[in-house]
Amino acid sequence: MAEVAKSRAQAFQFRLDLSTGIPVYRQLIDQVHAALSAGVLNPGDRLPTVRQVAVDLAINPNTVVRAYKELEIRGILTTQQGTGTFIAERQTPAEDGERLRKLYALAAEVAARAGAAGYTLQELIERLNELRDESPGARKSQ
Amino acid sequence: MAEVAKSRAQAFQFRLDLSTGIPVYRQLIDQVHAALSAGVLNPGDRLPTVRQVAVDLAINPNTVVRAYKELEIRGILTTQQGTGTFIAERQTPAEDGERLRKLYALAAEVAARAGAAGYTLQELIERLNELRDESPGARKSQ
DNA sequence: TCTAGTGTACTAGTTTTCTAGTACAATTCA
DNA sequence: TGAATTGTACTAGAAAACTAGTACACTAGA
Structure with missing residues (x-):
């Protein structure tokens, strides 16, 4: 055992x-x-x-x-x-594993929430695309 | 014609x-x-x-x-x-307006969370795209 | 070595998704 | 009214997704 x-x-x-x-x-x-x-x-x-x-x-x-x-x-x-x-000890040795892992988790959670709320992933993605295009400030500080 | x-x-x-x-x-x-x-x-x-x-x-x-x-x-x-x-003249006829507004709110919250966690919106969108491509089904209620 | 416990490989059946074939119904306009 | 143009309904077949049945291979420990 x-x-x-x-x-x-x-x-x-x-x-x-x-x-x-x-x-x-x-x-x-x-x-x-x-x-x-x-x-x-x-x-x-x-x-x-x-x-x-x-x-x-x-x-x-x-x-x-x-x-x-x-x-x-x-x-x-x-x-x-x-x-x-x-x-796994290290999720993705390629880059920062921890970081990417959390991103995956966030994406999965977001997808689940969108689905539960009756939205398709496609719909959510489109809105996010709009947001991205509208506010470049939301990007990595550059 | x-x-x-x-x-x-x-x-x-x-x-x-x-x-x-x-x-x-x-x-x-x-x-x-x-x-x-x-x-x-x-x-x-x-x-x-x-x-x-x-x-x-x-x-x-x-x-x-x-x-x-x-x-x-x-x-x-x-x-x-x-x-x-x-x-359609109005993409959001009344009740659909509510639905779209909630989608916007969800998208905004998601964007905020991603940003707070140090991710670009682009990164999140890419992961969501992967998720979508992986499971196109998910079956939306019809 | 032997046994128990673990993941793996191959095959197959069922369900769902996606697209197509064909005929029907509503609208417009002369 | 009648022809042309438009969307709609019903059915069915092919492909993909999903799950299951069964046997095999690797690992650890007695």
Whole structure:
């Protein structure tokens, strides 16, 4: 028994809302993003195993894999076959990982809010584009 | 021959980029939005007819209809069977005004938060664009 | 080595999305 | 009224998205 996994941040659990029509794998991704921005998950934390999530939510392991894989591609987490899945220590070594990670989290949250309020992402993006064009002051101080 | 349509803002034309993988109907919607924000299209302007667009772009009339219909639902344009499709005089007829105002408020708040966190609006917009392209579904209630 | 626990790969079925085919209905104008 | 022009409705097929079934491979620990 991996007591490490048990004693640490194993508390994290996924939820599922089938009434929204939002794909399961995307809900998982969003929840990881949200947990990251909320500080519930931190670098090095272990995520529940593919099978564990599959059993808990009564879904197929591959659906969990898909979510984990996308997050891994973005550098959000790392997977180690036979060991487990963990929040990456450094999200994106390319640039300032922390900064980019927060930007992702912010974008995800914004997207979720817009959707919940009945707006398409496209609509929001257009308004933001207008704002950007209107007030160059909102840009990086130059 | 409707010389009215000919002499007025009939200049507007749709384009199509099949290499992007973005659905045709969506490209049409985006182009109307872009033309509106760019001032190329203005309230009262007539859009090319469903059939005209279908012929020009070698697509099915119903694909054009779908784009026009979504824009109509949002109050962007009005259609009149047997007459044509026009940019709505008032983009925000009463109740839609409330909706748009809230969108503006949301956009403003988002912009403020991004700025406070040290991101440019451009950065956020780019991430949102990625999110949009990743999940074009999200299913807006119809 | 052996076993338990982990992620992975391949394939397939179902659902949703997107586009098309075809016929119908409303409007305008001579 | 009747023809031409416009948008609309219904149906269906192809493609993509999403999830599932099943077997395999890697890792850690006894």
